[in-house]
Amino acid sequence: MAHQAHSYHMVDPSPWPIFGAAAALLTTSGLIMWFHYSSMYLLTLGLLSMLLVMLQWWRDVVREGTFQGHHTPTVQKGLRYGMILFITSEAFFFLGFFWAFFHSSLAPTPELGGLWPPTGIKPLNPLEVPLLNTAILLASGVTVTWAHHSITEGNRKQAIHALTLTILLGFYFTALQAMEYHEASFSIADGVYGSTFFVATGFHGLHVIIGSSFLTVCLLRLIKFHFTSNHHFGFEAAAWYWHFVDVIWLFLYMTIYWWGS
């Protein structure tokens, strides 16, 4: 069996990149079929194949790292760079929506009544559920840090409790936001206020769900003894992502919910 004379990971040939590209094609063309021809078959195939590719690709990364030992310190450094770059790209993604919000709200047009919130819009009270949601996400930031410390100290039971609590707080946030969406007196179709509000908070909510899923996978791996006290990058990546989601919410709360009300 040949051994490598370097600390990098030369991966096995894998079908997931090209199947992932096919899934992206099916999902995007599926959206077109849904919007213009009211057919959901292609979109369903797209989302299904996307889910299958993600599950198998990330399953393979766990196998390569935890079971095959390919994640040397050099490889881990690369993974860290990768996660940081990805989160940075997501920050730019949200920057666009904040730009759109400020574009419309700093100089409200006569059609809106020359004021913000526009005439006829009754915004949500920032001191009610949105404030509770802020407290929930801040608390979840504390619990995920608690979980991290428990992992590095080798305290398995506490780590499981703290991570579980973090995930539950995430679910609580999502449930409250869903209720708020249902109860709001305005919809996405209510002019530029509705558009900016629901697109920005909607994408944030999607990221909370993604973050909660990532943390749940980490919980399962934690229970199955995948993490050691000094090698648990998957958990760190999830924690970074979760903190990012929290920070985006703080910006959303301060600008759209509070200043914009």
Added chain:
Amino acid sequence: MWRNLLALRQISRRTISTASRRQIENRVAEKQKLFQEDNGIPVHLKGGVMDVLLYKITMGIAVLGTGYALYELTVASLPKKQK
């Protein structure tokens, strides 16, 4: 006296567990052995039959779906018959 000593020996070797009955055991070593076996199988199929099944299903959806997408694209780009 000797019987007490033997009993004490037995008790002191009993696994200490304060957890409830159902407890997850550390099975990582078994997984490591499975995935490090020198059989030339790539990592995405190395787990066994389920891997192959899941791979075939994913490939099926991707290939058939791409074909369907190209078909719909062709139909959409053809001019509609005017009466």
